[in-house]
Amino acid sequence: MTYLCNKLNQEKIIIDSNLSSFFSLKDVLKYKSLLNNLAKRDFLVRYKQAFAGIMWALIKPLMNILVFGYIASKINSSADTASNFVFVASAMLLWQLFANVFNDVSNSIIGNSNLFAKVYFPKIIIPLSSILVCLVDFMISLIILIVLFIISGQTIHWHMILAPLFIILTLINGFGIGLYFATINVKYRDVKFIVPVILQFGMYVTPVIFSSTFYMEKLSRFIPDWLLWLFYLNPMVGAIEGFKYSLFGGDAIYNFNYFILSTTISFLFLLIGVKYFYKFERNFVDYI
Amino acid sequence: MSNNTVIKVEGLSKQYILNKSGASKSDTLYGNFLNGLRNVKNIARKKETEEFWALKDVSFEINQGDRVGIIGRNGAGKSTLLKILSRITPPTKGRIEYSGRMASLLEVGTGFHGDLSGRENIYLNGSILGMNKFEIDRKFDEIVDFAEVEKFLDTPVKRYSSGMYVRLAFAVAAHLEPEILIVDEVLAVGDAAFQDKCLGKMNEVSAKEGRTILFVSHQMAVLSALCNKSVLLEKGQFVGMGPTDKIINTYLHRGEKNTGQNYDNSEPANGAKLKIRSVRVLNHVQTTVSEINNLYKGYVEVTFEVFEKGRGYDVSMELKHMQYGSIFTTCLKDIDTEGNDNKVFEKGVYKYCIELPLSFLREGEYIVSFAATIPKVEVLDVFNYDTLFSILDSTSPVAKTTEGRYGAILPVLEWKKMESVII
Numbered sequence: 001m002t003y004l005c006n007k008l009n010q011e012k013i014i015i016d017s018n019l020s021s022f023f024s025l026k027d028v029l030k031y032k033s034l035l036n037n038l039a040k041r042d043f044l045v046r047y048k049q050a051f052a053g054i055m056w057a058l059i060k061p062l063m064n065i066l067v068f069g070y071i072a073s074k075i076n077s078s079a080d081t082a083s084n085f086v087f088v089a090s091a092m093l094l095w096q097l098f099a100n101v102f103n104d105v106s107n108s109i110i111g112n113s114n115l116f117a118k119v120y121f122p123k124i125i126i127p128l129s130s131i132l133v134c135l136v137d138f139m140i141s142l143i144i145l146i147v148l149f150i151i152s153g154q155t156i157h158w159h160m161i162l163a164p165l166f167i168i169l170t171l172i173n174g175f176g177i178g179l180y181f182a183t184i185n186v187k188y189r190d191v192k193f194i195v196p197v198i199l200q201f202g203m204y205v206t207p208v209i210f211s212s213t214f215y216m217e218k219l220s221r222f223i224p225d226w227l228l229w230l231f232y233l234n235p236m237v238g239a240i241e242g243f244k245y246s247l248f249g250g251d252a253i254y255n256f257n258y259f260i261l262s263t264t265i266s267f268l269f270l271l272i273g274v275k276y277f278y279k280f281e282r283n284f285v286d287y288i
Numbered sequence: 289m290s291n292n293t294v295i296k297v298e299g300l301s302k303q304y305i306l307n308k309s310g311a312s313k314s315d316t317l318y319g320n321f322l323n324g325l326r327n328v329k330n331i332a333r334k335k336e337t338e339e340f341w342a343l344k345d346v347s348f349e350i351n352q353g354d355r356v357g358i359i360g361r362n363g364a365g366k367s368t369l370l371k372i373l374s375r376i377t378p379p380t381k382g383r384i385e386y387s388g389r390m391a392s393l394l395e396v397g398t399g400f401h402g403d404l405s406g407r408e409n410i411y412l413n414g415s416i417l418g419m420n421k422f423e424i425d426r427k428f429d430e431i432v433d434f435a436e437v438e439k440f441l442d443t444p445v446k447r448y449s450s451g452m453y454v455r456l457a458f459a460v461a462a463h464l465e466p467e468i469l470i471v472d473e474v475l476a477v478g479d480a481a482f483q484d485k486c487l488g489k490m491n492e493v494s495a496k497e498g499r500t501i502l503f504v505s506h507q508m509a510v511l512s513a514l515c516n517k518s519v520l521l522e523k524g525q526f527v528g529m530g531p532t533d534k535i536i537n538t539y540l541h542r543g544e545k546n547t548g549q550n551y552d553n554s555e556p557a558n559g560a561k562l563k564i565r566s567v568r569v570l571n572h573v574q575t576t577v578s579e580i581n582n583l584y585k586g587y588v589e590v591t592f593e594v595f596e597k598g599r600g601y602d603v604s605m606e607l608k609h610m611q612y613g614s615i616f617t618t619c620l621k622d623i624d625t626e627g628n629d630n631k632v633f634e635k636g637v638y639k640y641c642i643e644l645p646l647s648f649l650r651e652g653e654y655i656v657s658f659a660a661t662i663p664k665v666e667v668l669d670v671f672n673y674d675t676l677f678s679i680l681d682s683t684s685p686v687a688k689t690t691e692g693r694y695g696a697i698l699p700v701l702e703w704k705k706m707e708s709v710i711i
Contacts, residue, residue: 015375015384033424034415041401041412048403048444118398119416120375285377286304 022278027122034121038112038129043136054140061096061141065089065148072209082152087248089148091208094170094243097138098236099199101174104130106181106195113288123281127179131171138167154248162246169239169266176270177235179277186280187287206236207244212254229258235269238262294468294500295350295373300382302343302368302524342368345382346526348519355494355501357515357532359539362672364521366504367472370394373502374470388467388500391418395472397457402446406437406456409445413460427463434489435459450665455482462489468500469493473667487514506670508536508613540610540655548578550673561596562660564603564671565637569656581680582646588656589641592669594633601633601668603660605642610653612696618642621663646679648699653678 028035047053065088072088105127112126185191207215216228223230231237238259244252253259343365350356358366371377373384374392399416400409410431414424424431432438435456437448445453471490491514494501505511511518511532518535520527528538548569556563571577572584580586592603604619620640658671 012385012387013390015372015379015386017379017381017383031415031418033419033421036421037412037415041404041408044408045401045403115399115416117376118395119392119418121416121418282378285371 021122021282023124023274024122028124028128031121031125035125035129035132038126039132039136042129042133046133057137057140058144061093062144064096065092065144068092068209075210083154083248086145086148086152086154087211087244088209090145090247091240091244093138093141093145094166094240095203095206095208095236096141097134097167098170098174098239099203100134100137101131101171102178102181102199103195104134105175105178106185106191108178109182109284110185110189110288113284117285117288123284124277127175127182130178131175134174135171157249159246159249163243166239166243166246169242169263170236172270173235173239173266176266176273179273180269183277183280186284202234202236205231205234207240211244211252212237212241213251216254229261232258232262233265235262235266238266292351293349294352294388295384295386295502297349297373297384298347298382300343300346300369300372300384301341301380302365302372302377303380304340304342306338306340341524343372343379343521344524346521346524347382348526348529350500350502350517352500353494353498354517355503355515357511357518357535358502358504358521359511359518359535360521361674362670363523365524366521367394368524369521370470370472370502370504386468389418389465390468390470391461391464391466392470393417393461393464393472394470396454396461400445400453400457403444405444406432406441406448409456410460413457417461417464418466419464423465431456431459431463434462434485451482454664458482458486462486462493466499468502470502472504473506490514508540512536540608540613548675548677549576550671550675552672556593556595560669561598562592562594562601562633562668564590564592564658564660564669566591567656567658567671567673567675569675569677570641577677579678579680580644580646582649582651586644586646586679587641588644588675589639590658591637591639592660593637594635597632597634598662599632600662600665601660602663603640603658606657606659607644608655608657609650609696610655612650615649615654615696648697649679650696650698651679 047056050056052059069085069088069092073084108127108130109123115121116123116126181191181195205215212231215231219228219231238261241253241259241262346365346369358369360366368377370392371394372379373386374390374394376392376394397409397413399413401412404412410428411421411424414427415421419427432441435452435458437452437456440448440452445456448456469490487510490501490503493499501514503511503515515532517529518532519529520535520539528535549567551566552564566589568576568589569578569580570587570589571580572586574587588605590603590605594601602619602621604617606617607615609615653676655674655676657674660668660670662668
């Protein structure tokens with residue numbers, strides 16, 4: 001009986017040699033429980049058989065903040081140490097989120113090739129689940145930031161409600177670029193080695209430890225002023241400036257036009273990443 | 289598409305480009321860079337690739353409620369067909385139309401993670417196979433019951449015995465409720481009782497609820513028990529479709545040339561532990577022959593290469609009579625003259641020789657096929673070629689009186705006189 005009922009509203013599926021698919025929210029929602037279960041698996045498995053367990057989600061970013069915060073406070077000795085520390089910590093956490101999403105998304109497809117080589121599901125589910133895992137880690141590490149905020153006696157502003165927007169922008173950055181690299185990774189495993197290099201280098205051309213103003217001053221010694229926008233081709237500059245602005249206000253956003261340029265680049269990268277992914281997605285199995 | 293057709297396959301083809309020298313250098317950026325340089329300097333070598341059609345122009349239709357077996361030798365394109373049907377890989381040409389929810393079971397336990405508990409894996413695997421949380425919740429107890437793992441639900445599956453692991457994996461898959469179910473040779477694992485249970489479940493699902501099943505197996509007995517229709521493929525091409533018994537008969541009689549030997553020097557698959565390299569039929573003076581005279585002795589020699597040191601490997605040989613079907617299967621572990629059951633195989637090449645029991649084999653055409661497994665755990669390799677040879681009638685004691693004898697074998701048995709009363 002159930003069968004008959006299904007038969008009435010079942011759809012006809014066509015498999016064709018030149019059929020290409022594109023992102024469909026309907027498909028993703030249909031596989032929602034797979035998305036959740038994959039994310040849950042990655043999260044659970046990571047901390048299985050580790051004595052400190054889920055505490056590692058706190059310890060790792062904390063270490064980073066301590067090291068880089070210390071370095072920054074030594075260099076920027078002029079500024080107030082405590083707020084300088086929180087300043088660096090907030091940028092650092094957001095950068096870590098980007099780095100994790102970028103890295104995990106770019107490795108997600110080959111890491112789960114055993115799944116889509118045997119069962120059909122929209123492959124976009126895999127990188128999406130990587131984002132979920134990174135986001136959970138980020139939420140945990142936000143605790144550090146909140147504690148630092150309270151200790152250093154930061155004031156609460158209305159513009160703090162903008163912060164989630166820049167977290168989303170960071171996810172978009174990591175996802176867009178990550179998806180592009182995930183696609184290349186299917187054929188060229190070199191990606192595994194390139195991504196950490198990009199991330200390491202990228203951190204130093206992004207206002208993580210220093211403010212944008214600092215970079216602009218240094219840069220203007222080498223290049224003419226009208227070329228300064230080149231710095232903003234890095235989509236993470238906009239995200240981090242915006243995040244800092246939402247938390248601390250002040251002059252975190254160096255130049256609003258440049259800021260818009262950087263965020264535009266974010267969406268451009270997302271578009272390129274998604275397009276590239278869907279161009280090759282159907283043939284992944286043959287290249288793995 | 290007629291009213292009753294659920295799957296319609298039209299002109300389906302799949303081409304693969306093979307790199308001749310295994311993993312080619314051009315698979316890395318550096319390799320591509322080098323190739324680019326060569327091209328610039330105009331010393332580009334001939335491309336070391338080869339086109340290969342895994343499927344070529346295959347068309348057929350399947351009606352609702354049919355249980356269809358897909359038959360063919362290794363390399364006939366069965367798995368490729370299933371992969372295209374289940375949308376894992378796209379066809380190069382042609383199209384498929386189907387309606388209804390389709391689930392494919394090309395492997396048991398896809399996505400099982402050793403560190404997760406049985407319970408967590410049921411949810412993970414279920415969602416990979418396309419069930420949502422609600423469906424899994426509803427079926428959960430049934431799945432656990434079927435797999436007989438209640439006590440170990442919260443134990444990581446890496447601590448499970450291999451039997452438990454397979455049972456749990458199949459149990460999840462068996463409780464899918466698709467209108468079309470695609471099953472590759474996944475039942476080769478597990479013990480006989482469990483295999484029966486799985487087949488029973490599949491039969492029940494198909495008969496009671498009118499579902500369509502596509503099933504690949506090398507076991508003809510299983511196919512004829514489960515499937516009402518079959519498709520025969522050969523070297524990527526469609527040969528025929530019809531009632532299973534008829535198709536099996538066609539299949540068994542479509543031998544390649546009767547040579548008594550087969551070699552496979554192809555590159556092993558990535559991560560292969562073992563590969564069967566050659567099979568030869570030898571006569572009493574150890575020469576390769578295609579005909580054995582049962583006056584003398586006859587042997588089958590198998591050579592296999594072990595790539596990864598390990599224990600528990602087993603190689604088995606099945607002997608099939610063209611007319612009578614399977615005669616017997618014999619395993620390396622049965623009587624390995626060197627000994628124990630859990631022998632460690634070092635890396636290297638092994639050669640074994642099996643004497644054929646000619647005293648009771650009937651004359652006629654035979655096929656020997658080989659497979660290597662770790663019993664109940666995994667299939668390591670299935671030899672790509674069936675080796676054909678024939679046994680000649682001759683002057684052995686029974687041959688003289690073959691006429692009027694029925695059955696697959698001709699044993700000479702002792703008739704012990706117990707009593708005779710003469711009136």
